[in-house]
Amino acid sequence: MAGLKDVANKAGVSIATVSRVINNAPNINDETRFRVQQAMKAMDYRPSRIAKRLRSKSSQGNLIGVVVPDISNPFYIDVLSGIDDFMHGHDFLMITCNFSQNEEKERLYIDALVSESVDGLIVAPAHEEDEKVKALEKENIPFVCIDRGLKNVNADLVLVDNEKGAYEAVSFLLNQEYKKIAYISGLIRIPTSRHRENGYRRALEEFNIPFRDELVKYGDSSMKSGIDLARELLSQENRPDALFTGNNLITLGALQTIAEFGLKIPEDIGIIGFDDMVFSSTLNPPLTAVRQPAYEIGRRAAELLYQRIKEPNRPNVKIVMETELMIRKSTRLENATTKTT
Amino acid sequence: MAGLKDVANKAGVSIATVSRVINNAPNINDETRFRVQQAMKAMDYRPSRIAKRLRSKSSQGNLIGVVVPDISNPFYIDVLSGIDDFMHGHDFLMITCNFSQNEEKERLYIDALVSESVDGLIVAPAHEEDEKVKALEKENIPFVCIDRGLKNVNADLVLVDNEKGAYEAVSFLLNQEYKKIAYISGLIRIPTSRHRENGYRRALEEFNIPFRDELVKYGDSSMKSGIDLARELLSQENRPDALFTGNNLITLGALQTIAEFGLKIPEDIGIIGFDDMVFSSTLNPPLTAVRQPAYEIGRRAAELLYQRIKEPNRPNVKIVMETELMIRKSTRLENATTKTT
DNA sequence: GTGAAAGCGCTAACAT
DNA sequence: ATGTTAGCGCTTTCAC
Numbered sequence: 001m002a003g004l005k006d007v008a009n010k011a012g013v014s015i016a017t018v019s020r021v022i023n024n025a026p027n028i029n030d031e032t033r034f035r036v037q038q039a040m041k042a043m044d045y046r047p048s049r050i051a052k053r054l055r056s057k058s059s060q061g062n063l064i065g066v067v068v069p070d071i072s073n074p075f076y077i078d079v080l081s082g083i084d085d086f087m088h089g090h091d092f093l094m095i096t097c098n099f100s101q102n103e104e105k106e107r108l109y110i111d112a113l114v115s116e117s118v119d120g121l122i123v124a125p126a127h128e129e130d131e132k133v134k135a136l137e138k139e140n141i142p143f144v145c146i147d148r149g150l151k152n153v154n155a156d157l158v159l160v161d162n163e164k165g166a167y168e169a170v171s172f173l174l175n176q177e178y179k180k181i182a183y184i185s186g187l188i189r190i191p192t193s194r195h196r197e198n199g200y201r202r203a204l205e206e207f208n209i210p211f212r213d214e215l216v217k218y219g220d221s222s223m224k225s226g227i228d229l230a231r232e233l234l235s236q237e238n239r240p241d242a243l244f245t246g247n248n249l250i251t252l253g254a255l256q257t258i259a260e261f262g263l264k265i266p267e268d269i270g271i272i273g274f275d276d277m278v279f280s281s282t283l284n285p286p287l288t289a290v291r292q293p294a295y296e297i298g299r300r301a302a303e304l305l306y307q308r309i310k311e312p313n314r315p316n317v318k319i320v321m322e323t324e325l326m327i328r329k330s331t332r333l334e335n336a337t338t339k340t341t
Numbered sequence: 342m343a344g345l346k347d348v349a350n351k352a353g354v355s356i357a358t359v360s361r362v363i364n365n366a367p368n369i370n371d372e373t374r375f376r377v378q379q380a381m382k383a384m385d386y387r388p389s390r391i392a393k394r395l396r397s398k399s400s401q402g403n404l405i406g407v408v409v410p411d412i413s414n415p416f417y418i419d420v421l422s423g424i425d426d427f428m429h430g431h432d433f434l435m436i437t438c439n440f441s442q443n444e445e446k447e448r449l450y451i452d453a454l455v456s457e458s459v460d461g462l463i464v465a466p467a468h469e470e471d472e473k474v475k476a477l478e479k480e481n482i483p484f485v486c487i488d489r490g491l492k493n494v495n496a497d498l499v500l501v502d503n504e505k506g507a508y509e510a511v512s513f514l515l516n517q518e519y520k521k522i523a524y525i526s527g528l529i530r531i532p533t534s535r536h537r538e539n540g541y542r543r544a545l546e547e548f549n550i551p552f553r554d555e556l557v558k559y560g561d562s563s564m565k566s567g568i569d570l571a572r573e574l575l576s577q578e579n580r581p582d583a584l585f586t587g588n589n590l591i592t593l594g595a596l597q598t599i600a601e602f603g604l605k606i607p608e609d610i611g612i613i614g615f616d617d618m619v620f621s622s623t624l625n626p627p628l629t630a631v632r633q634p635a636y637e638i639g640r641r642a643a644e645l646l647y648q649r650i651k652e653p654n655r656p657n658v659k660i661v662m663e664t665e666l667m668i669r670k671s672t673r674l675e676n677a678t679t680k681t682t
Numbered sequence: 683g684t685g686a687a688a689g690c691g692c693t694a695a696c697a698t
Numbered sequence: 699a700t701g702t703t704a705g706c707g708c709t710t711t712c713a714c
Binding site: 013014015016017020027028029032051053054055056057 | 699700701702703705706707708
């Protein structure tokens with residue numbers, strides 16, 4: 001592949017000049033610039049991004065890394081779209097790494113990304129003590145966290161008020177006269193799982209319903225664990241009359257189990273899922289869900305990272321976005337008050 | 342960040358030696374190797390992947406690029422998982438680029454990826470005349486195509502027998518006594534769209550049903566076009582009694598429109614979608630669909646790319662996988678013969 | 683078994 | 699306005 005040198009030869013100038021027209025530096029003779037551009041076109045020249053990155057330490061790589069916990073979760077797909085749109089608009093390339101809820105894989109990927117000299121990282125840390133992510137701060141690598149924060153580390157963060165979202169969902173269930181509401185949690189090490197549980201507990205308290213251990217099940221945030229835990233729940237002698245599911249995938253799993261048990265929604269059992277999905281209204285029945293503005297989360301995170309790359313010392317910011325309860329048909333409909341779609 | 346030089350100093354050896362132990366070259370004194378390893382550990386050394394890539398032309402980068410048309414399509418998510426699993430197992434990193442069915446974005450990403458000196462590419466070309474992808478061959482960059490081939494270019498390719506999959510779906514519909522079957526196509530420039538249409542036509546022919554222009558609609562492979570085109574179809578005076586939808590997203594859109602029209606599936610209208618989804622059986626009603634082995638497609642493609650990187654001159658291979666009709670409840674059930682889930 | 687030194691394709695002083 | 703040159707962090711001859 002043609003390099004700077006080849007172009008320089010062809011255009012009869014030095015490589016420095018070629019470099020200058022590429023980065024459109026000032027002080028270049030129009031005629032020279034033209035000749036160089038001709039040469040570049042003629043030789044189909046493409047600058048080497050790695051050589052550039054290797055040379056200029058000053059974050060000119062236009063490359064960021066994104067580390068997500070589970071690409072099969074539609075939530076992250078939307079987040080990625082948001083990041084992608086912003087970054088594409090700013091001429092950045094992104095490397096997406098999916099660590100499949102596997103901390104070791106996460107560590108490995110973060111190392112690799114750093115070795116690639118990315119200009120910055122967007123990460124959803126495995127948990128709040130995530131040492132690998134914390135280390136980024138010491139190494140002075142720009143990064144922003146999404147969905148989950150880090151303990152004792154200041155970093156840009158964009159997420160949703162998980163407790164409130166859960167609280168609203170469970171309150172809604174309670175208002176619809178559901179009496180025995182179970183919660184299927186994702187990985188307990190993930191802060192969001194606990195915050196959602198807190199919201200669940202707070203709603204219960206407020207309605208003077210005692211918390212019961214056997215009604216909350218902890219899984220690994222996957223569809224399979226949604227299936228399995230819902231089975232445990234629905235097999236109980238006096239089974240719950242409503243489910244609050246901790247994420248997208250768990251919801252899908254629980255739905256499958258409910259069908260397997262031949263239960264009618266919302267008569268036999270109500271369900272509200274955390275995370276909305278494009279096809280939620282097409283589910284059977286249309287699913288009531290706590291919507292996170294996933295695309296927006298991604299976009300904001302991208303924006304924050306971009307800013308930090310440009311201005312590494314600006315103060316940290318934490319963006320907390322609102323959830324929205326999308327009321328559809330998977331719960332009883334008396335008393336419905338909130339927005340519908 | 343610590344570099345080769347720092348480690349060399351600390352261990353009291355030359356950088357060449359350090360490089361040797363990293364790449365565990367032969368002929369190294371055990372004692373030396375040990376000292377170097379200690380030093381690396383102590384300094385928390387991480388090799389620079391870009392320096393390595395820049396230096397060694399011989400594809401040591403352990404980095405590949407993947408270019409997909411639409412990351413919001415669950416099919417590609419599964420493909421990506423397959424690629425990811427294989428590549429992770431072989432210590433490769435991958436850069437995923439989503440061109441959102443936008444050819445210009447595709448070109449831009451391919452250029453960027455090449456500039457990153459990736460060892461190879463997995464691409465679903467925008468169409469079979471895709472010049473940017475074709476150019477990869479001339480530049481001698483290892484690549485494999487998925488889902489769509491290239492005209493007049495020999496390249497590794499893994500896909501599914503789209504025509505046959507479509508034929509089976511439409512035949513099934515016909516066998517279930519549906520009389521007026523419409524096809525909602527994705528982007529016409531994509532070969533799969535046309536192959537699926539061919540299957541649709543062939544089934545019709547075989548049942549002696551005349552092909553009718555007004556029953557096939559062409560869109561852009563998105564959920565929105567699924568919604569819109571289904572509306573057009575269902576608004577016809579004498580509307581179709583079955584829909585064959587050209588991909589995942591179109592299916593979801595069509596389903597939404599069907600609900601909007603208050604039509605009952607499968608009584609008022611039957612539907613079979615191309616592409617199965619994890620939650621297909623949770624849809625309303627459970628969706629009959631043509632399943633592509635998406636994960637497997639990704640895995641095989643990754644494997645082929647890996648092989649080609651190692652052995653650039655091995656002959657090209659084309660892998661055609663089988664689809665499977667997943668019969669569920671979105672079509673009438675008389676005569677059902679094929680597998681169920 | 684180990685070291686010295688030349689580059690990979692660029693950018694950024696420093697010259698002119 | 700343009701050229702010269704010293705690296706960025708590695709791998710890889712070629713010596714010893």
